[in-house]
Amino acid sequence: MKLTQSEENGRILVTISGKCTVEHAAALREALLAATSPGKPVTLDLAEVEDADITLLQLLLATAQTLEKRGTGLSRQGALSPAVGEAARISGFDQTPRLKTLFCRSGISPAPTGDRAHPPGCKPFFRRRGVGWLSES
DSSP states (O other): OEEEEEEETTEEEEEEEEEESGGGHHHHHHHHHHHHTTOSOEEEEEEEEEEEOHHHHHHHHHHHHHHHHTTOOEEEOSOOOHHHHHHHHHHTGGGOTTTHHHHHHHSOEEOOSTTOOOOTTEEEEEETTEEEEEEOO
16 A cells, blocks of 8 residues: 655645555554644545555545544545445445545445435446446546
């Protein structure tokens, strides 16, 4: 796993590549903690993540919660890697309220209830267990 952190446009950009699995949890946790410490919004670039498991998703949720408490937020830049998208879909993290926007902008978000009008910036796609949403951008 490779992590880089920089600051641009008043946001902390964390680029993560390689394997983001339980073996890398401690390093990933430390990097995300360091990114949240300045109290600025954090943007993630997950396009080059090759392998992901629930550990990454749990750390993303914890990061989003920490930033929310500090009055800032977590967003994503670039494409979502297939590995992260699949891990989110299989685990159900793509339906977690604090993370679904993160996945929608780059790919996967749960289908809304009611009239099933798609979320802004997303178009429907069909999968084995119902409708999901793909980013139009």
